[in-house]
Amino acid sequence: MIDAVSQARRWYWQRMSAMVLALCVIAHLAVMVYAVRGGLTGQEILARTRGEWGVALFYGVFVVATAVHVPLGLARIGEEWGGLSQEHSRWLTWAVGLLLLVLGLRAVYAVVWA
Amino acid sequence: MKRVNDLRARSHASWWAFLAHRLSGLALAAFLPLHFWALGQAIQGEAALDGFLRVVDHPMFKFAEWGLVVLLALHLGCGVRVLLIEFLPWSGLRKAGVAAAAGLSACAGLAFALALVG
Numbered sequence: 001m002i003d004a005v006s007q008a009r010r011w012y013w014q015r016m017s018a019m020v021l022a023l024c025v026i027a028h029l030a031v032m033v034y035a036v037r038g039g040l041t042g043q044e045i046l047a048r049t050r051g052e053w054g055v056a057l058f059y060g061v062f063v064v065a066t067a068v069h070v071p072l073g074l075a076r077i078g079e080e081w082g083g084l085s086q087e088h089s090r091w092l093t094w095a096v097g098l099l100l101l102v103l104g105l106r107a108v109y110a111v112v113w114a
Numbered sequence: 115m116k117r118v119n120d121l122r123a124r125s126h127a128s129w130w131a132f133l134a135h136r137l138s139g140l141a142l143a144a145f146l147p148l149h150f151w152a153l154g155q156a157i158q159g160e161a162a163l164d165g166f167l168r169v170v171d172h173p174m175f176k177f178a179e180w181g182l183v184v185l186l187a188l189h190l191g192c193g194v195r196v197l198l199i200e201f202l203p204w205s206g207l208r209k210a211g212v213a214a215a216a217g218l219s220a221c222a223g224l225a226f227a228l229a230l231v232g
């Protein structure tokens with residue numbers, strides 16, 4: 001039996017994270033188009049990001065929103081196309097969310113403070 | 115008896131928007147952990163990040179990068195369309211939304227391609 005409250009909650013967080021991501025992605029696309037002109041080196045990337053709190057804040061928010069949005073989308077695909085039960089898709093959601101959160105925040109730390 | 119969907123919905127632009135949104139999301143979900151891992155290389159210093167960037171400095175990777183930008187813009191466009199459908203009191207076929215999503219993706223792809231090779 002489908003848990004309606006759980007489904008509604010997933011829908012809500014998927015849409016809320018999508019709204020945050022829409023803004024983040026527009027900014028990220030613009031930054032990428034600007035940054036890749038003339039090639040891209042590690043030095044160029046890090047020169048722009050090292051010690052920049054604004055970068056850390058923006059990409060930190062981006063990572064958290066992604067860690068919410070991606071697992072919920074994958075869980076939905078798992079249920080609709082993969083035949084996953086709600087219990088299994090819940091596990092998938094948590095596992096993928098945790099993976100993206102850890103890797104993503106590690107990446108933010110790496111380019112800003114390491 | 116299990117009900118199986120027929121293919122009638124696939125003659126509608128909205129179905130293709132749904133499919134593009136879902137498949138682009140899947141591809142981006144597969145790419146993202148690699149993207150985070152690559153950037154995380156900077157923990158070991160600039161040389162480690164540069165080492166990775168040197169490996170992907172190849173036409174095939176550049177094409178894949180361009181593809182990812184197109185997929186990201188496509189997912190964004192289709193996603194904004196879903197948000198507009200769900201939260202605004204618009205009605206009707208809304209085919210313009212599908213066209214706008216495709217157009218946004220094409221623009222982003224062109225802009226990135228120009229920046230990459232220009």
